[in-house]
Amino acid sequence: xxxxxxxxxxxxxxxxxxxxxxxxxVGARVKSYQLMRVGETVAIAGxxxxxxxxxxxxxxxxxxxxxxxxxxxxxxxxxxxLFKITGTWGNHEGSMLLWVMILAFFAAMVAVFGRNLPPxxxxxxxxxxxxxxxxxxLFILFTSNPFTRIIPAPIEGKDxxxxxxxxxxxxxxxxxxxxxxxxxxSFSFAVAALIEGRIDAAWARWxxxxxxxxxxxxxxxxxxxxxxxxxxxxxxxxxFWDPVENASFLPWLAGTAxxxxxxxxxxxxxxxxxxxxLAILTxxxxxxxxxxxxxxxxxxxxxxxxxxxxxxxxxxxxxxFIGGSxxxxxxxASSLTSGGLFHPVSREGALVLNNLILSTCTATVxxxxxxxxxxxxxTGEKISVGAPFFNLTFIPLVVPLLLAVPFGPLLAWKRGxxxxxxxxxxxxxxxxxVVMIGxxxxxxxxxxxxxxxxxxxxxxxxxxxxxxxxxxxxxxNSLSVVFSRLKGLPLSVFGTAFAHAGxxxxxxxxxxxxxxxxxxxxxxxxxxxxxxxxxxxxFSGVTPFKGPNFTEDQARFDLTGPDxxxxxxxxxxxxxxxxxxxxxxxxxxxxxxxSQLYVSIGEATPNGLVVHAWxxxxxxxxxxxxLVMMFGGGLSLCDRRLRVGAPTRRKTAVxxxx
Amino acid sequence: MRSILLALVLFCTMLGxxxxxxxxxxxxxxxxLEARAxxxxxxxxxxxxxxxxxxxxxxxxxxxxxxLVRERLVAGDTxxxxxxxxxxxxxxxxxxxxxxxxxxLILWGTPVLVLLVGGAFAFTAYRKLSGKRSVEQLxxxxxxxxxxxxxxxx
Numbered sequence: 058x059x060x061x062x063x064x065x066x067x068x069x070x071x072x073x074x075x076x077x078x079x080x081x082x083v084g085a086r087v088k089s090y091q092l093m094r095v096g097e098t099v100a101i102a103g104x105x106x107x108x109x110x111x112x113x114x115x116x117x118x119x120x121x122x123x124x125x126x127x128x129x130x131x132x133x134x135x136x137x138x139l140f141k142i143t144g145t146w147g148n149h150e151g152s153m154l155l156w157v158m159i160l161a162f163f164a165a166m167v168a169v170f171g172r173n174l175p176p177x178x179x180x181x182x183x184x185x186x187x188x189x190x191x192x193x194x195l196f197i198l199f200t201s202n203p204f205t206r207i208i209p210a211p212i213e214g215k216d217x218x219x220x221x222x223x224x225x226x227x228x229x230x231x232x233x234x235x236x237x238x239x240x241x242x243s244f245s246f247a248v249a250a251l252i253e254g255r256i257d258a259a260w261a262r263w264x265x266x267x268x269x270x271x272x273x274x275x276x277x278x279x280x281x282x283x284x285x286x287x288x289x290x291x292x293x294x295x296x297f298w299d300p301v302e303n304a305s306f307l308p309w310l311a312g313t314a315x316x317x318x319x320x321x322x323x324x325x326x327x328x329x330x331x332x333x334x335l336a337i338l339t340x341x342x343x344x345x346x347x348x349x350x351x352x353x354x355x356x357x358x359x360x361x362x363x364x365x366x367x368x369x370x371x372x373x374x375x376x377x378f379i380g381g382s383x384x385x386x387x388x389x390a391s392s393l394t395s396g397g398l399f400h401p402v403s404r405e406g407a408l409v410l411n412n413l414i415l416s417t418c419t420a421t422v423x424x425x426x427x428x429x430x431x432x433x434x435x436t437g438e439k440i441s442v443g444a445p446f447f448n449l450t451f452i453p454l455v456v457p458l459l460l461a462v463p464f465g466p467l468l469a470w471k472r473g474x475x476x477x478x479x480x481x482x483x484x485x486x487x488x489x490x491v492v493m494i495g496x497x498x499x500x501x502x503x504x505x506x507x508x509x510x511x512x513x514x515x516x517x518x519x520x521x522x523x524x525x526x527x528x529x530x531x532x533x534n535s536l537s538v539v540f541s542r543l544k545g546l547p548l549s550v551f552g553t554a555f556a557h558a559g560x561x562x563x564x565x566x567x568x569x570x571x572x573x574x575x576x577x578x579x580x581x582x583x584x585x586x587x588x589x590x591x592x593x594x595x596f597s598g599v600t601p602f603k604g605p606n607f608t609e610d611q612a613r614f615d616l617t618g619p620d621x622x623x624x625x626x627x628x629x630x631x632x633x634x635x636x637x638x639x640x641x642x643x644x645x646x647x648x649x650x651x652s653q654l655y656v657s658i659g660e661a662t663p664n665g666l667v668v669h670a671w672x673x674x675x676x677x678x679x680x681x682x683x684l685v686m687m688f689g690g691g692l693s694l695c696d697r698r699l700r701v702g703a704p705t706r707r708k709t710a711v712x713x714x715x
Numbered sequence: 716m717r718s719i720l721l722a723l724v725l726f727c728t729m730l731g732x733x734x735x736x737x738x739x740x741x742x743x744x745x746x747x748l749e750a751r752a753x754x755x756x757x758x759x760x761x762x763x764x765x766x767x768x769x770x771x772x773x774x775x776x777x778x779x780x781x782x783l784v785r786e787r788l789v790a791g792d793t794x795x796x797x798x799x800x801x802x803x804x805x806x807x808x809x810x811x812x813x814x815x816x817x818x819x820l821i822l823w824g825t826p827v828l829v830l831l832v833g834g835a836f837a838f839t840a841y842r843k844l845s846g847k848r849s850v851e852q853l854x855x856x857x858x859x860x861x862x863x864x865x866x867x868x869x
Binding site for chain 1: 844
C-alpha cells in the first residue's frame with residue numbers, strides 16, 4: 058500500500074512539474090506577478106511529493122518488501138540495515154529517483170532562498186528547472202519505474218551487488234548527484250537569462266554560489282568514488298579513466314571553468330556570453346554522463362540497440378535540452394552585450410587562460426570517451442581508448458595550467474604586472490627548488506618525474522601561501538598589522554587559496570604514488586616474510602570467517618615497523634556472497650601518517666598463497682587534497698558577499714528584506 | 716554511477732580468480748625484461764573486461780596475454796614487434812592507446828584543434844575589443860576641446 062502511495066506521489070509530482078514548467082514562464086511573459094509566484098509553491102510541493110515517493114521506496118527496502126520488483130532484485134533480508142537503505146539508490150531505478158529528487162530539491166531551494174531575485178528571473182529559473190523535472194519524471198514513470206510489483210511475491214531477494222555493500226554507496230552517489238544535478242541551477246539561470254535577453258554582473262553573483270555548491274559536492278563525490286574503488290576493487294588503483302568516471306569528471310572540468318569565468322563576469326562584466334555558454338555546457342555534460350551510464354551504450358553500441366527504450370528516451374531528453382538551450386543561445390547570445398576591457402596580462406587574462414585549458418581538457422576527455430562509440434557506430438570496428446591515451450594527452454595540457462595557477466590571484470584586474478607577480482613568487486620558487494633537490498637526493502635519484510611532480514605540487518601550495526601573505530602584507534607591515542589584515546581579508550580569498558593548495562596536495566599524492574610506490578608480488582606459505590616500504594609482513598595463515606551475509610577466507614599477517622616494533626595484524630580476505638555466488642577481494646590497508654600499506658591476496662597455489670603488497674607513499678593526499686578543495690569551496694560560500702541568496706540588486710532586495 | 720563500473724569489474728573477477736593480478740610464476744627472471752613486460756601490459760587491453768589493462772585484470776585471457784607478451788620478449792622481440800604481433804592477432808581493440816594514424820586523426824587532433832581554435836578566438840576577441848576601445852578614445856580635436864573646458868574651469 059505504502060508503495061502505491063509513493064507511486065501516486067510521483068505521478069502527482071509530474072503533474073505539478075508540468076505546471077511548474079509552464080505557468081511561471083507564461084507569468085513572466087505577460088508580467089503577471091500571481092502567475093509567476095505559482096512556480097515557487099509548486100516547486101516546494103513537488104519536492105515534498107518526490108521526497109514522499111523516495112521515502113516509501115526506502116521503506117520498502119527497510120522492511121524487505123520483495124513484492125516490489127526493484128527491492129527483490131537488489132536486496133536481501135540478511136543484509137545489514139545500512140546497506141538495505143543505501144541499496145535504494147544502488148540500482149538504476151532507485152538512482153534515477155534520487156537524481157530527480159535532488160533536482161526538485163534545488164528547485165525548491167531557489168523558491169525558498171531566491172526571494173530577493175527579480176521576480177521574472179526567479180519565475181523563469183524555476184520554470185526551466187521544472188522542464189528538466191518533467192523530462193526525468195516521464196523517463197522514470199515510463200521506462201524505469203521503481204514501484205512495479207511482482208505477484209506472487211518471492212520469499213527472498215536476489216541481494217545487492219556485493220561490491221556495492223559498502224559505506225561508499227551511502228556517501229558517493231548522493232554527493233555525486235548533488236554535484237551533477239546542482240549544475241542544473243546554473244543551467245536554468247543561463248536559460249532564464251537567455252529567455253529574458255538580459256544579463257548583468259548581479260546575475261553572475263547569483264549563479265556563482267550555486268555553481269560553487271555543486272562544484273564542491275562534485276569534487277567530494279568524485280574523490281569519494283575514487284577512494285571507494287581504491288579500497289574495494291583490491292588492486293590499489295584509484296583512477297582508471299573509465300568512461301563512467303569520465304562521465305563525472307567532464308562536468309567537473311567544465312564546472313571548474315564556469316566557476317572561474319563567473320568571477321570575471323561578476324567582477325568585471327566581461328565574458329558574459331562565454332559564461333552563459335559554459336553554464337549550458339556544464340549541465341549538458343551532466344546530462345550526457347547520465348545518458349552514457351544509464352543507457353548501456355558504454356558497454357557496446359549493440360547493447361544499446363537491443364534494449365533501446367531507455368537509451369532512446371534519454372537521447373531524446375539530451376537532444377531536447379542541449380539542442381534547445383544551444384539554439385536559444387544562438388538566437389539570443391548576440392543580445393547580451395559584453396563589457397569590461399582588459400589587457401592579456403591581468404587577472405581576467407589569467408582566468409581566460411584557465412578557461413581555455415580547462416575547455417581543451419574537457420574536449421580531450423570527451424573525445425576520448427566517445428571515440429570508441431563513434432568508431433563502432435560508423436565502421437562497426439571496436440577500438441579502445443584507455444588510460445595511456447588520457448595520460449598522454451591530459452597531463453601535458455594540465456601541467457602548464459597548474460604551473461600558471463599561482464600567478465592568477467597575484468595579478469591585478471584589468472592590467473597586471475607579470476614581473477611583479479614573479480617577484481612575489483620568488484620565495485615559493487626557492488622552496489620548490491629545495492623540495493625538488495631534496496626529493497632527488499633523499500628519495501629516489503632515478504626518478505626525475507618524482508622530483509618534478511612533487512615540485513609542481515609544492516609550487517601550488519607555496520603559491521597559495523604567497524597569495525595570502527601578499528594580501529596580508531607580510532614583510533611590509535608589523536606582525537600585528539599583518540594579523541589584523543589577515544582577519545580583514547574576505548573569506549573567498551582564503552577559499553581560493555585552500556582550493557588551489559588542495560590541488561597541490563592531490564598532485565603530491567598522485568605523483569608520490571605513481572612514481573615512488575613499491576610493489577611486491579610473492580608466493581607465501583605460513584611464516585614467510587615480505588617487506589615493502591620498510592614494513593615487514595609475516596604471513597601467519599588463513600582463517601575462515603563468517604559475516605552476516607558472506608563468508609570469507611582471511612589471510613592474516615603480522616606487521617613489523619621499520620624500527621622493529623610490532624604493529625599488530627593486517628588481514629586481507631577473499632569474500633564470497635552466497636546469495637549471488639560472487640567473490641570479492643577485501644584488501645588489508647594500514648595507514649601510517651599519509652602513506653598506506655596495501656595488501657591483497659590472490660589464488661592459493663600448491664607453492665603458497667599469491668600475495669600482493671604495496672607501499673603507497675602519501676597516497677591519502679590524493680583524497681585529502683580533494684577535501685581541502687571542498688573546504689575552500691565551503692569557505693567561499695560562507696563569504697558574506699557570496700552567500701546563497703544574499704546578493705542584492707538595487708532596491709528590490711531591500712524591499713524583500715524589509 | 717560507479718555501480719556499473721563495479722559490476723563490470725566484478726564480471727571480470729568472476730572470469731578469473733578474485734585478488735592479485737600478476738602472479739609470481741609469470742614474472743620473468745630478468746628484471747629489465749620484466750619491467751618492459753609490465754610497461755607493455757599496461758597499454759594492452761583485457762578484451763573481455765571493461766576498460767582494464769591486462770596488467771590489472773585477473774581474467775584468464777589477461778593472464779594468457781601476459782604470458783604471451785613475456786614469451787615474445789624472451790624470444791627477443793622489440794616492444795614495437797610485440798605490439799604489432801598482438802595487433803595483428805587481436806585487432807586494434809587490444810591497444811588501450813589507439814594508433815597514431817590518419818584514421819584516428821579526430822581523436823588525436825581534437826585537443827590540439829580546440830586549443831588552437833580557442834586561443835585564436837580569444838585573441839581575435841581581444842583584438843576586436845581593444846580596437847573598439849581605440850574608437851572610443853577621444854580624437855585630438857575632442858581632446859583639445861576638453862582641455863579648453865578644463866582650463867576655463869580653473
